[in-house]
Structure formats: C-alpha cells, structure tokens
Amino acid sequence: MFSSSSWLHLRIPFSYFLLPVFLFSLATSPNFNGKLLLWTFVIVHFFLYPASNGYNSYFDKDEKSIGGLQNPPPVDKGLYYLSLIFDGIAIALGLIFINVTFAAMLFVYGLVSKAYSHPWVRLKKYPILGWLVAGLFQGLFTFVMCYTGINNYGLENALSPFVLIPGILCTIMLWANYPMTQIYQHEEDAKRGDVTISRLLGIRGTFYFVSATFSVVTIGFALYLQNLESKYAWLFLIALFPVVAYFFFWFFQTYQDETKADYKHTMWMNFISATCLNAFFLYLFLDRTHVAQTF
Numbered sequence: 246m247f248s249s250s251s252w253l254h255l256r257i258p259f260s261y262f263l264l265p266v267f268l269f270s271l272a273t274s275p276n277f278n279g280k281l282l283l284w285t286f287v288i289v290h291f292f293l294y295p296a297s298n299g300y301n302s303y304f305d306k307d308e309k310s311i312g313g314l315q316n317p318p319p320v321d322k323g324l325y326y327l328s329l330i331f332d333g334i335a336i337a338l339g340l341i342f343i344n345v346t347f348a349a350m351l352f353v354y355g356l357v358s359k360a361y362s363h364p365w366v367r368l369k370k371y372p373i374l375g376w377l378v379a380g381l382f383q384g385l386f387t388f389v390m391c392y393t394g395i396n397n398y399g400l401e402n403a404l405s406p407f408v409l410i411p412g413i414l415c416t417i418m419l420w421a422n423y424p425m426t427q428i429y430q431h432e433e434d435a436k437r438g439d440v441t442i443s444r445l446l447g448i449r450g451t452f453y454f455v456s457a458t459f460s461v462v463t464i465g466f467a468l469y470l471q472n473l474e475s476k477y478a479w480l481f482l483i484a485l486f487p488v489v490a491y492f493f494f495w496f497f498q499t500y501q502d503e504t505k506a507d508y509k510h511t512m513w514m515n516f517i518s519a520t521c522l523n524a525f526f527l528y529l530f531l532d533r534t535h536v537a538q539t540f
Contacts, residue, residue: 297358
C-alpha cells in the first residue's frame with residue numbers, strides 16, 4: 246500500500262539519537278513498571294518520532310542528506326498519510342495502555358512537530374523561534390511526557406521541581422546539540438529560504454556556539470548529579486569524554502576545511518553522543534533502582 250521510500254522516510258533507527266531523554270526520564274521515575282515502561286518506549290520511539298520524521302520529510306522534500314538518510318528517495322503522498330497513521334496509532338496506544346494525559350501530550354507533540362515544517366507555519370524558517378521550540382519540546386516536554394507514561398501519572402504529578410529540573414537540563418542539552426544537526430544542510434535550507442539557527446551562526450559560529458552552550462549544560466548536569474550522589478557526576482563527565490574529544494577533532498578539521506561540516510561527520514557526532522549518554526543514563530537507572538540485582 247505504501248512505497249518503500251515512505252517507510253524509509255520514517256527513519257525509525259534515528260529514534261536512537263533521541264533515546265537519552267527517555268532513559269533519563271526513566272532513571273528519575275519512582276513508580277515505573279515493566280508494562281508501562283515498554284509501552285511508553287514503543288509508542289514514543291516507534292510511532293511518535295517516526296511520524297514526525299515522515300511528516301517533516303514530506304514537506305521538506307530534501308534532495309540531499311537528512312538525519313538518518315544519506316541519500317533520501319523522493320517523497321510521495323503516501324508518506325503524508327503514513328505519518329498521520331503513525332501519529333494516530335501513537336495516540337490510540339497511549340490512550341488504551343497508559344492514560345489520557347499521556348495521549349494528550351502525544352497529540353500536542355505531534356501538532357508542534359507538524360508546525361515545524363508545514364508551509365502554513367514552518368517554524369524551521371525562523372532561526373531563534375524554531376531552535377527554542379525544537380529544544381523545548383524534544384527536551385523538557387518529552388521528558389515530562391515520558392515520565393507521565395512510565396509512571397502512569399497525571400500532569401500535576403509531573404510538574405514538580407523533581408521532574409522539571411532534569412527536564413530543563415534536557416532542553417538545554419538539545420539547544421546545545423540542535424545547531425550541530427543542521428550544520429551540513431545549509432545549502433539545502435537556503436534553497437527553501439529556511440534560516441536555521443546553524444545558518445544564522447555560520448559553520449564556525451555553530452561550533453563556537455555549541456561549545457559554549459554544551460559547557461553550560463555539562464556544568465548543570467554535573468551539579469544535578471552531584472546532588473544525587475557524587476559518583477554520578479564524575480561518571481557523567483567520563484562518559485562525555487569521547488563526545489568532547491570527537492567534537493574538537495571535527496572542529497579542528499572543519500576550521501581548516503569547511504567542507505568537513507558534512508553528513509558523515511555529523512552522524513558520527515550524533516552516534517557517539519547518543520551512545521555515551523544512553524550508556525550513562527541506562528547505568529543511572531540500573532544503579533539507582535537496583536533493578537540489575539533482581540536478576
């Protein structure tokens with residue numbers, strides 16, 4: 246019914262790069278159980294995120310590399326309908342297996358992700374606003390949404406400093422990382438008239454900006470984790486070492502030759518960052534909850 250290109254544009258494996266927010270939310274969850282954990286993970290990473298990817302791909306109609314697809318095939322109308330079906334499945338599953346609050350947050354996330362690329366709104370063409378909204382919803386909003394799903398809470402249970410502080414840290418982390426994901430798309434964005442935050446900053450400016458913002462959020466995470474237990478702060482800094490090392494290696498290359506700000510290096514940066522953060526947050530969850538000791 247749907248073409249293979251439509252399924253490719255859902256970019257389901259790309260959800261791996263957004264997994265740290267879910268795992269951090271899980272690590273702070275006091276009331277999780279296996280069923281809710283599994284359903285929240287499946288709904289968000291196998292339906293909500295792919296729906297957003299597909300919808301954005303349909304309206305962007307990129308001809309060059311995008312996140313998770315080095316050579317994206319042409320899009321067709323089937324992709325539009327497939328993304329809406331995935332959105333609908335996510336909301337229905339959230340309503341059936343978790344609660345109304347979680348389903349409503351899935352719906353809101355879907356609306357905002359559509360506004361990012363739809364020509365009527367197209368937040369993507371506004372560098373500051375697009376950057377702020379993307380970081381807020383992929384960070385804090387998603388953290389609270391996952392927390393609500395994992396613990397089967399209402400929104401009132403999630404709106405406390407215990408939840409909002411780590412959620413805000415996720416948003417700042419996304420604000421630090423987001424310009425880096427756009428650095429290889431300047432030419433493609435310019436064709437559509439989209440002035441992303443990375444285009445606004447320029448290639449070198451993007452590296453400088455990410456360096457400064459990432460330094461701030463690293464301090465924030467370290468202070469937060471230090472408050473939980475000092476070993477977590479140190480292990481977090483150790484986990485980030487490969488990320489920082491690769492970032493400056495790439496920065497040095499790009500400073501000499503701006504063509505190195507390409508898809509391949511960006512995907513490696515994303516992969517290293519996601520892998521290190523996923524490993525740390527998974528450890529944080531296992532260590533704080535002592536789940537591993539039950540096996």
